[in-house]
Amino acid sequence: MIIASTRRPGLLGRTVEALLEQTVPADLVVLSVAGTEDVPAGLAARDGVRVVVSERGSTVQRNTGLRSIDPVPDLVTYLDDDILLAPDYFERLRDVMRREPDVVLLTGLVVVDGAALGRELSPEEARAAISAAPESSLLKDIGGTYGCNMTTRGHVALREPFDERMRLYAWQEDTDFAVRCHAHGRVVHYWGCVAAHLAVGSGRVNGRALGFAQIVNPFHMWRKGTKSAGNMVHDWWRYLGSNTLRLGDRSRPDRSGRLVGNLLGFREVAFRGGRPEAVEKVAASR
Template identity: 35%
Template sequence: MQITVIVATLGRRAEADDLVEDLANQTRLPDRTIFAVTTEDDAPDRDSRIDNETLICTTKGLCAQRNAGLELAIGSSDIIVFFDDDFVPHPTYLARLEAAFDKSPDVVGMTGLVVADGVCGPGLTRVQAVSAISAHAEAYPTGYPRETDVNGLYGCNMAMRTSALGEKRFDERLPLYGWLEDLDLTNQLLGEGRLIKLDRLIGAHRGVKAGRVSGIRLGYSQIANARYLLAKGTTTRSQLYGHLVKYPMVNAVRSFRPEPFVDRRGRLRGNLIGLFDLALGKSKPEKILEL
C-alpha cells in the first residue's frame, strides 16, 4: 500500500516540526508526507527520513489546503491519512493502520482512539500528550482490539482509501477552520463501504489554541455550517440538530463564568448572529469571512 500523510497547517510551526519527528519515528514510514501551508514560514524543516514536502496553497482554510494536498497525492496513493498539526501519533499508528486496511477490504475509512484530547480543555503540552499515549500503550501493549462502526471520522486523525474518495473532496464553502468538514466528507464514503473507529490506532490531540479562528466566527460556524449541511444532506439530521441546540445553550450558560481559554461570549454572539440569519433565511457559511 502507498500511504500518504497530508497535514494542513497555519501558524503552528513548532507543532508541525514535532509531527515531522513523530512521522519519522513510525515503525512503518509514510510513503509520502505533504504539509499544505499558505506561507513558507509555516513549513516544517525537511527530514531526510520521510522527505516531507511543502505545498504552498493560494487559499487559506482547512478544506482548501487539504484539497490541494489531495490533488497532489491522490493519483499515486492507496491510502490518504489526514493528521491535524497538533496530533501526536503513537509510533505504531501507520503500521497498524496498514494492517487493518489490508485485513478488511470492505473498510473505506478509519479513525483511531484519541487517548487524550486537549480540545476539551486548555490544551495539552507535548509532554502531557506523550505521557497519555505511553500510559495507554503500557496498559495495552498490542493495542486495545475494539473496532466500532461509525457514521463519520474524527478530523484530527482519519484515513481513507483513495478508491472510495474518487472525486469527493472537502467542501470549500466551509471556510477557515472548516467546522464539521470531517463529518461532511466522511459520511459520503458510507456509500462505498464501512467506516470504523479502531482502538488499536492511538494518539493524542493536543488541542493547541494558537491558529484557531475567533470566538465570534466559530460561534457563527456552529450554526451556519450545521444548517448548510442539513440542506446538503451529507450528514445525519440528528447530529446537526444537536449542534443547532447544544452550542447556543452551552455557550450561554458558560458565558457567565467563561473558561480563560475559550471566548464563550464571542461564540455566543456568533451563535446569535447565526440564529438570526437562519430565521431570515440568510444563513451561509462564508459569512464568517465578513465577521
Template identity: 25%
Template sequence: MQEPLKTLSFSLIICTYMRPQSVLQLLRSVQEQTLYPDEILIIDGSTNQETAQILEENQFPYLHYYAVPPEHRGLTKQRNYGIERIGTTMEIVCFLDDDIVLEKDYFQQLLQTYQSYPEALGVGGYIMNESECEFVGEPYHPKTDEFYFDGWTRKEGSRFILRKKLGLDSDCPPGYASLYSHGRSVGFLPPSGKTYEVEMMMGGVSSFRSEVFKTLTFSTYFEGYGLYEDADFTLRVSKIGKLYVNTAAKLCHYHADSGRPNQYQYGKMVVRNGWYVWRVKNPNPSLQAKIKWHSITILLTVIRFTNTFTTKKRKEAFTEAVGRTMGWWSLWWNKPS
C-alpha cells in the same frame, strides 16, 4: 526506523497554517514510526516563511513541501490541493492535523485495518489524550450523569445531562449522526483497542482509499478553519461505503491555539456549519427532527451564555454565545447551501 513488510502504499498529507513548531514535532513522531509513509506532502497556507525555513533546517525522507497561493488557503482547499499532488501509485491517503503527535505504531495499526476490513473506504485513528473513559465491564447500569458504551463509562457534561432530562439526547452510538444531528463524536468511543464501524470520523486523524477521491472532494463551503468539514465529508463517503475507527491506532492531539478563529466567528460556525452537516445527513427532515435540532441548538447557546458566570474564561464564553445566537438567527434569512 525499521520498516516491516507492507502491502499498501500510502501518502501522508499535513495541512498547516502558521504552526512551524507543531509541524516539526509531528514530523519527528512520523520519523519514529514502525511504518513510514511513501510520501509526505506539507500543504502550507502560512503567510510567512517560518514553516518552509524549519523544514529546510530539518530534513525528512520523502517529504514534499508546497506553499499554497492565497486562493488555495483554508483547510478544505488545502486538502484538495494536496490530493491533486499525491503519487499515482498511492493506495491510501492519510490526513493528520499539524498539532498531533503519533504513537510509534500508528500507521501500522491504521493500514492493518484495511487488511482486516477490505471493504473499508476509510479508517480513523484514536486520540488517546482526550479519552475520559473508565472500564466497568458488563452488565452495568449507568447513572444519569454517565455515558456507557461497550463496557466503558465516562462522566457526562452538563449539556448531555440536560438533553437527557429534556428528551433531546442522541439516539445513536458514537460516530453516528441522528436524524436531528447533535450526536456524539468518535471521541466518545472507548480506548478498548477494538475497531468500530462509524459514519463520521475526525478529519485530522483520518485516512481513505485513494479511489474515494476520484468521485469526492472536500467541500469548499467550509472556509478557513473548516469546522465540521470532516463530518460533511465522511457522511458523504459513508453513503457509498464503510468507515471504521481503530482505537489501537493511537495519537495525541495538543490543540495549538494559533490559526484558530475568534470565539464569535467560532460560535457562528458551530451553528451554521452544524446546520449544513445536519442537512447532508438528513436533507428532508421531518417536523419533529426540525424541532429537536433547533431546540438543542438553542439549549447549547443558553448553556454557553451561563458559562459567562460559571467559568474563568467569561469573555470567550460570552462572545461565543453571541456568535451562536447570530448564527441561529441568520438561518432564517440566509441558509447555507
C-alpha cells in the same frame, strides 16, 4: 499523509519530526500551508516531505494537498498539526486496512483530547497517555470520524473531496466527509491506532467565527443531506447552551465571542440563506 497548517511552524515541525519516527513511516508527508513562512526552516528539504501552498482553510488545504499527489496512493491519511501518534500507528493502520477491504474510512483512538478537556495538552502529557493506553484491536462501525486523525482509501478521497464551502476551521467538515464516505463502504473506529490531540489554540480562528460556523455549518449540511434536521437542531441548542452557561468560565476559550457568533449564525440562516463561506467575513470583523 496530508497535514493542513497555518501560522504554527514550530508546532508543525515538532509534529512532522515525530511522524518521521514511525515504525512504518508514511511514503509521503504533504504539508499544505497558507504560506512558506508556515513551515520551519529545513523541513521542506527532508526526504519524504512535500510542501504545497494553498488558500487558507482546512478543507481547501486538504484538497490542495491531495491534488499535489499523482498518482494518489491506496491510503490517504489526514492529520491535524497538533496530533501525536503512537509509534506503531501507521504499521497497525496498514495492517487493519489490508485485513478489512470493505473499510473506506478509519479513525484511530484518541486517548486524551485537549479539546474535550477545555485546555491545551503538553507533549509530555500526550506521550504519557499514549504509553498508558491498553492494547486493543477493537474495530467498531461508526457514523462519523474525528478529523484530527482519519484515513480513507485513495479512490474514495478522489471521489469525495472536502466541502470547500465550509471555510477556515470548517466546523464539522469531518462529519460531512464521513457521511459521504459511507456510500462507498464501512466507516470505523479502530482502537489499535492510538493518538492524542493536543488542541493547541494558537493560529486558530477567533471565537466569533467558530460560533458562527457552529450554527451555519450544520444548516448547510442539513440542506445537502449529510445531517438530519433533528441532529441539526440538537447541535444548535448544545452549542448555544454550552456557550451561554460557560460565559463566566475564564478557563474556557472565548465563550462570549462564540455566543455572539452563534447569534450571527442564526441571523445568517434566517435572513441570508445560511452561507457557510460567510464565516470569512465574520472572522475578518472586529
